[in-house]
Amino acid sequence: MTESESPIQSSAETETLSPSVAYADYKDRTKKAQTPLGRFSARMEFELDDFQLEACAQLxxxxxxxxxxPTGAGKTLIAEFAVELARDxxxxxxxxxxxxxxxxxxxxDLMDVHGVENVGLLTGxxxxxxxxxxxxxTTEVLRNMLYNDVAGLxxxxxxxxxxxHYLADRFRGPVWEEVIIHLPDRVQxxxxSATVSNVEEFGAWLSEVRGPTTVVSTSHRPVPLVNHVLVGHRMYDLFTHHDSDRIDPALNHATRTHGGPRSKRERATRxxxxxxxxxxxxxxxxEAGMLPAIMxxxxxxxCDEAVEQYLSSGFDLNSREEKVIVNxxxxxxxxxLASEDLGILGFHSFREGLLLGVAAHHAGMIPQFKQLVEExxxxxxIKVVFATETLALGINMPARTVVLEKLVKFNGEAHVSITPGEYTQLTGRAGRRGIDQIGHAVVIWHPSFEVNEIAGLASNRSYALNSAFGPTYNMTANLLxxxxxxxAAKVLxxxxxxxxxxxxxxxLAKKVRKNEATIAAYEKSMKCDLGDFAEYARLRQAISDTEKQETRTKSKNRQREIVESLTALKIGDVVTLPTKRVEGAAVIIAPMSSRDGGSRLPTVLTEQGKVWHLRPHEVTAPLPAQGRVRVPKKFNHRQAGDRRQLLGxxxxxxxxxKVDHEAHWESKPGSPGVSSSVTEMTAQLRAHPCHDCPDREMHARWANRAAKLVKENDSLIARIEGRTTSIALVFERVQDVLRTLGFDPEQSDMLRRIYGERDLLVALTIRAGLWDNLVEPELAAFxxxxxFQSRRADTLHSERAPSRDLKVNGDEAVTMWRKLFQLEEQHALSTTQEPDRGLFKPMYRWTEGKNLADSLRGTDIAAGDFVRWAKQSLDLLGQVAEVAEPETAVRIRRTIEAIRRGVVADS
Incomplete structure (x- = not known):
């Protein structure tokens, strides 16, 4: 404790108090200083914030x-105090x-404070x-202990x-709720959590399920955040200095100048x-003094391309002394690292980037690389890190500035806009406590989005925490x-x-009642003296729905044909593009490929000698090959000589x-034509008595409003029924599936020990003996x-099994999955993912003893991904060894040792 923090007040302070009050205050301060919190506070190099003091006092x-x-506010200090209390x-x-x-x-971190011998690690x-x-x-390990090792707690x-707040995660969130529900009440x-808007609701649930829980919440950032927008090469503040919610007029003017779609000329500028x-x-x-930064x-x-671009720029952010430390x-x-693995790991580019002060950080990198980048x-x-959003998940890696290149990301299924919560999480890295006066968040502007969108993300600093909980097979087996x-249903x-x-x-019920009253009023207004207008309105709607469906079907068929035609094109095929921007013939120099979850269209060399990367909106019709030419070996489209040779x-x-300009794409038979039902329904519509009503269109407007509300009410009622019975219903359905497959409570010991998204499928394969006839490399691959989950859907069946037994057992596992899938669909349950054999060869080769380069040869799997999937395979193998036949368990443990080497062991 420093002199200024002493429980004894200074004479200047005590002079203002009466002797009795001063003595009472002295005793109170002395008493507090002798508590665990007082001793803990005294060791800190800074004064604790109010929210930290309040939370620690409650503990x-x-x-x-x-x-x-918010990120960086100092939540972990409260966890550190809990560790101190436990030790005391x-x-x-x-x-x-x-x-x-x-x-x-x-x-x-904890070993540095409490000593190596006092800290352990369990991660599966x-x-x-x-x-x-x-x-x-990891939270999964604690969940497993609560089910299987209560005595050890x-x-x-x-x-x-x-x-x-991870309990909102669709796949892993339920684990948090399982822990909270099953953790003994005697355990504090x-x-x-990150800042959430419904913290009181979450706190009320914790109090109900756990007992008295104090909610301590703050939105204060220790380092204030300033939001900026980079327009072209100029930086603008997002908000005015005197009003944190008003967009800076200078920014509005700059974006209108660059991108406002007010005239033909301005649209061209855009x-x-x-x-x-x-x-x-x-x-x-x-130049603005805003480094270090995370982009x-x-x-x-x-991210990797960004590092390569920087390497080719000639810029250098590091001093000679810093290069010595890097080296x-x-x-x-x-x-x-094994010397033969350095090439496939990209060590040399990684090294060059670090020496210049830049690096990438993403899941495709091996853990050793990521850890060095973080350090x-x-x-x-390192002054600049080009990172994916996984960096924002808890890693202690603050920067002065955070840059968002785009406001859209691929979520595994589609490209979607980031949410205010994600914006808060990402920009939470900006501002280093004790170093920076302010942190900076920079969005790189593009005409594809409005400044108001950025303002909406930046001003909405919290998000609702919604449960993703639902009973799984493993959870059900453990409860039963x-x-x-x-x-068990009461627990759920x-x-x-x-x-x-x-x-x-x-x-929701209140909204339904309000809608019902409005619907009744609409139905009264649409009443027609000539006949049943509700019937007439339903006929009109049916015609409209059928026509829309037919249009969507035609559009999908057309799009499918376009994709099929592009997929069929190979290097050397000659095509004529259906676009005004490229005239004449063109030759394919790079075929269609898939990257980052999306398709990359072919690249062509046009008749005019231009290299053109096709874009989706430029291919409006199927593209047939009209001929084929020989593309020279080692053709490089960046070399003018190579382009001229191919053009000749x-x-x-x-x-x-040799080029047939008349060639056209042959549509597959079976494409639907115009439905006769539309013609029939139109005839019925015209024959209906209400069709000749002079107030027909006025009645129709009321009918449309009523129909819209009826649809909304149906949805609300379904939500009510689903909400009030969802947990119990799903639990019943899960039990039905388990009973159908012969996993009654007394026969579910195996399933209780298998954790993961394919838990029941794994248990089925163990029971069927599919692990028992496999040797070590086959066990690893199996x-x-x-x-494993492929980043590309088309690799599920593309890998040929490296052994006959592995192929047979892999096929049998897929057969079991199909039966399980059908059963889950019949019971309206979320379906189990199909076994993904895309890692068969790499895991087989690695377990045989081959190096990383040889193991990954012929695949597009990144080294970091391989290490991650290998670690998860180790986790599953450890689970299977606990429930497998003794001889199989021995082979599985040998398999684990064979996998755990090199980059996999070192990570």
């Missing part, structure tokens, strides 16, 4: 706490995190000092749930507008092993999902009549198909 009084605060009381503490990378970081495939008083673990005093719980290059953005940030780019390939760190890393960035040696079905009814559903039903070959083919 000291024996209560659970829920803390919501001689109890154990579990620190849970949602991702392994964050677990590793917390593991190292990793177990270090599992009996230590402080254990860092007898001395547990505290549990920290870091990033608890510290829940740490079409020509280009974002500044990534290198130019870095240069602008450097979020929602594509792994684009030393790289030499240490190089010694840890060097935190030291200020300990209690009856009725008792304590979930946050049910809590939110029950609360929401009141508002193309022109010769055209003049020799395990991978239950955890």
């Amino acid at each position: 000291q009084d024996g209560k659970d706490v829920l803390v919501t605060a 009381e001689g109890k154990r503490v579990f620190y849970t995190t949602p991702i392994k990378a964050l677990s590793n970081q917390k593991f190292n 495939d990793t177990s270090i000092r599992r009996d230590a008083p402080i254990i860092v673990m 007898s001395d547990l005093g505290f549990v920290v749930l870091d990033e608890v 719980m510290v829940s740490l 079409a020509r507008f280009r974002r500044p290059s990534r290198t130019q953005v870095v240069s602008s940030l450097a 979020f780019i929602f594509s792994r390939n684009a 030393a760190a790289l030499e240490k890393l190089r010694d840890e 060097l960035f935190s030291q200020g040696i 092993s300990r209690m009856s079905s009725a008792e 009814e304590t979930s946050f999902a049910q809590f939110q559903a029950d609360k929401a039903v009141v508002g 070959i193309l022109n010769d083919a055209i003049h020799e009549g 395990a991978s198909c239950f955890v």
Whole structure:
């Protein structure tokens, strides 16, 4: 404790108080200084914020706490105090995190404070000092312990749930709720969350299911955030300085000048507008003194490309002294990696980027690379990191500036706009506490979005936390092993999902009653003296719906034919493009490919000698091959000589009549024509008595309004029914599936120990003996198909199994999946994903002992992805070994040892 923080007041302070009051105040301050919180505060190099003091005081009084605060506000300090309390009381503490990378970081942080011997780590495939008083673990590990090792929790005093807002995650969120529901009441719980708008609702549920829980919430950022927009090469503030919600007029004027679609000339300007290059953005940030920065780019390939672009620019952000530090760190890393793997890992480009002060950070990189990037960035040696959004998930890696290249990302199914919550999470990295006066968030503007969109994201600083909870097969098996079905249903009814559903039903029912009254009024207004206008309106709507459906079907068929025609094109095929921008023939120089979840259309060399990357809106009709020419080996479209040579070959083919300009795409038979039902319904409509009503269109307007509200009400009623019964219904259906497959409670011991999105399918394959006849490389490959998820859907069946037994067993697993899939559809359950054999060959080769380059040869799997999937395969193999036949378990454990080597072990 410093002198200024002493419990004894200065003479200047005591002179203003009476002796009795001063003495009482002195005793109170002395008493507080001798508490755990007082001692903890005294060791801090800074004064604790009010929200930190309040949360720690509640913990000291024996209560659970829920803390919501912006990224970087200092939530983890409260978790550190919980660790101190546990140590003082001689109890154990579990620190849970949602991702392994964050677990590793917390593991190292806590060892630095409490000593190596006092801290353990459990992450499914990793177990270090599992009996230590402080254990860092993923939330899944704690969930598993609550089901299988309750006796081992007898001395547990505290549990920290870091990033608890993860319970909204569609796939992994239910684990958080399972932990909260099943954790013994005697254990104090510290829940740490990003800022959410319904924190009181979440806190009320925690109090109901856990007991008294104090909600401590703050929206204050220790380092204030200033939002900017980069338009071209000029930086503008998003909001005016005196009004944090009013868009800066200068920014509005700049974006109108660049992109406003008010006239033909301005539209042309908009079409020509280009974002500044990534290198130019870095240069602008450097000039403005806004480095170090994280630039979020929602594509792994684009992150790597950004580093390559920077390498070719000639810019250098590092001093000679910083390069010495980088080289030393790289030499240490190089010694840890196999020399033959350096090429496939991209070590040399990685090295060049670090020396210049830039790096990528994404899931496709091996953990060792990412960890070094994090360390060097935190030291200020790396000045710019090009990252995907996974960097925003809890990793302690603050920057002065965060840049968002776009406001749209690919979510695995479609390109969608980022949400205010995601914007808050990403920009939360901006501003280093104790270093920066302010943090900066920069959006790179483009005419494809409005400034108001950015303002909406920046001004909405929180988001609602909604439960993703639902009973899984594993959860159901574990519950039924300990209690009856009725008792288990009551446990599930304590979930946050049910809590939110029950609360929401009141508002939904009120809306239904209001709509019903309005519908009755509309029906009265549409009444027709000539006949039943409701019947007439339904006929009109049926015609409209049928015509729209036919139009959509035709459009889909046309689009499918376009994609099929593009997919069929190969290098050397000659086509005529259906676009005004490119005239004449063109030759394919790069075929259609798939990258980052989307398709990349073919690249062509036109008759005019231009290289053209086709865009979706430019291909409006199927593109048949009209001939074929020979493309020279080692053709490089960036070389003018190569382009001229291929252009000569193309022109010769055209003049020799080898290109058929009349060729056309043959549509497949079976495309629907105009439905006769539309003609029939139109005849019925015209014959209806209401058709001749002079007030027909006025009645129709009321009918349309009524129909719209009826549709809305049907949806609301379905939501009410679904909400009030969803958990119980799903639980019943899950039990039905388990009973149908012979997994009664007394026969479900195996299923209780298998965790994952394909838990029941894995249990089915174990019961069928599919693991028993496989040798080590086959076991590794077989395990991978239950955890692996291809980034491209077309690789599910593309991998040929490297052995006969593996092929047979893989096919049998798919057969089992089909039966399970059908059963799940019959019971209206979420369906299990098909086993994905895209990792068969790499896992087989790696377990045989081949190096990383040989293991990944012929695939498009990134090294970092392979390491991640290998670790998940190890996790599953460990589970299967616990329930498999003894001889199989021995082979599985040998398989685990064979996989855990090189980059997989070092990570």
